[in-house]
Amino acid sequence: MNVAGALADRDLDVLAVDMDPQGYLTHRLGFEDAYAADSPSLFDAIDSPTDHSVDDLVVAHEEFDLLPANIDMFRLEQDLIASGMRPRLRLKALLENVDGYDVILVDSPPSLGPLNDNVVLATEHLLVPVEADDSSKLALNHLLRQLDTLEENYDTKIEIEGVLVSNVEYPLDNEQKQAIEWFEGRFEDYVPVWIIRNRAAIKRAVKGGGSVFADSAESTDMGDVYMQVAEEVAE
Template sequence: MTRRIGITNQKGGVAKTTDTINVAGALAAQGESVLAIDMDPQGYLTHRLGYEDAYASDPPSLYDALESPNEYDVADLVVHHEEFDLLPANIDMFRLEQDLIASGMRPRMRLPLLLEGVDEWDVILIDAPPSLGPLNDNVVLATEELLVPVEADDSSQLALNHLLRQLDTLEDNYSTTIDIAGVIVSNVSYPLDNEQEAAIEWYDERFEGHVPVWVVRTRAAIKRAMKEGGSVFADNAEEVDMTDVFAEIATEVADG
């Protein structure tokens, strides 16, 4: 079965898109076929991978498929990146988010309907928007399994608690179970200051015995790989010590 993983945090600037690209790249490097889906109306994943034209393209797009999920085949909307496949975001998704907000609870099932029966890939990674709105809920309900990027600071701890409460609400309203597959503490600089050290300890204690917590250090090589439109596992990427961390995350994702 295709495994679906949502990558979500309503707080911006926590390296959500960076983690999506590098986990996808790690999975592909391990021989998995991967589809990355950009559910953020801002289209950061789409732009980072070099598909600006797809973001502004005419219909059909992911926007249209989410408007009428029974009328579109996901494979027809996918573009092919050198490392993995991408279902790009579209600028019209800004309008969709407002429509869903006004439409109640059932529109939160658009993405689950669209992905129903999709099994062409080993793993589907979905980059969620930085909000707790209906598009993020669609990601959560379509995957029911999440990687949560955070930063080593107090505000990320608060945001994580808000996310966990939202997951409880979705579980109650939709009679489902939503699991966290792991927490990725991103943009960590060493030597640690007191705030970073305390935050990492908090994540370790909060999730000890339940899910893994990975630490991704700030590295210029990661940023340079993104500027080149790929992951640190791309053929032209330079060596960097964080590949081991992303490979470990990918193994966790692939093994389930």
């Protein structure tokens, strides 16, 4: 939400796509009705990409457009697993003919699987959100192995454009300190590692249904960090 808001604040036309069946982004932006809506929805578009137009499914937020998740997407995971490898290209097929946006930013499910694979193969450029703990280090190692598998199976190149370490609390405890050092040691020679400190202003902006760049949001020093992310994406 905040990366999309930062990009929109740079006067870029942004489409955010919520590929998480839980619909966190959709709910936080205030589109609960779209999440529970009957067909057609993003579920139908992923199920049959050539039969649906993204333009018919997009909703307008005050900062950027959204292709909302739908509750029926919980069914997609098992359907895609049963269908083999080719359906992991359905999101790519759906988005490749979308016009009118400078940036399409896709929110991925928080776990590996065919929906996540669809996001990776459609975008081929990743911003990786983590937290400063041991579980995120383990999850990131799993992701890197999966990226290797996708590159080999689909003859493609997938780029990590940066790592966002979120909800960091200062002073750092030992686990946070060690995790940040690990992320920086693993990635800093190749891509930016951004530290997002825990700020009440971020939580209030999200609760208010927008990013920290919304007109109603209060100022926060983390806005500068999100703008750095936006600059990297724009380049």
